[in-house]
Each structure stands twice: as structure tokens, then as C-alpha cells.
Amino acid sequence: METRIFFNPGDSIANIHDYNEAVRKGQIFKRERRNDDLVIAKGPDDEEYAIFYAKDAAQQPGAGQKPYQIKHKL
Numbered sequence: 001m002e003t004r005i006f007f008n009p010g011d012s013i014a015n016i017h018d019y020n021e022a023v024r025k026g027q028i029f030k031r032e033r034r035n036d037d038l039v040i041a042k043g044p045d046d047e048e049y050a051i052f053y054a055k056d057a058a059q060q061p062g063a064g065q066k067p068y069q070i071k072h073k074l
Contacts, residue, residue: 003069003070004067004068004069004070005039005041005057005058005059005067005068005070006057006058006059006060006061006062006065006066006067006068007041007050007052007056007057007058007065007066007068008056008062008064008065008066009043009050009064009066010064011052011053011056012050012051012052013026013029013038013050013051013052013053014026014029014050014051015043015048015049015050016048016049016050016051017047017048017049018049019040019049019071022040022049022050022051022072023040023072023074025051026038026040026051026072026074027074029051030074036053036054036055037053037054037055037073037074038051038052038053038054038073038074039051039052039053039054039057039070039071039072039073039074040070040071040072040073040074041068041069041070041071042068042069042071043066043068044066044067044068049071050068052068054073
């Protein structure tokens, strides 16, 4: 089940067109920073996957934030 959440696009760690590549890069980044939970999210343009820190998520839209669909949690 997908979850819609809001992020500021400027807060993304990486933007990648391939889902599997986004997951691999997220896992590598997670290994380096074990204390931070990450999410892989499909962008509002439906073309890219973005990696965000889970703590940067907002339930309601704020200034500069856009809706993303959570695809994977790390």
C-alpha cells in the first residue's frame, strides 16, 4: 500500500529514474548513516524516485513541499 507524504524537493539526498538503483543507493547511504531512516518516494512528476530522510516528511503540505508516494522504507 502506498502512502502519500509531503517533502521539500530540495531536501532529497538523490533523484534517480530507476527504482532498483534508488533502492541500492538508499541502502548504501543507510549503511553509512545507520541512525537515519530513509524512504524511497516517487516524485510528483511521476518520472523520478527521490531518497529522503524519513524525519523530513510532513503529513500536511507546507511552503515549498510537494506530494510524494512512498515506495520503500529503509
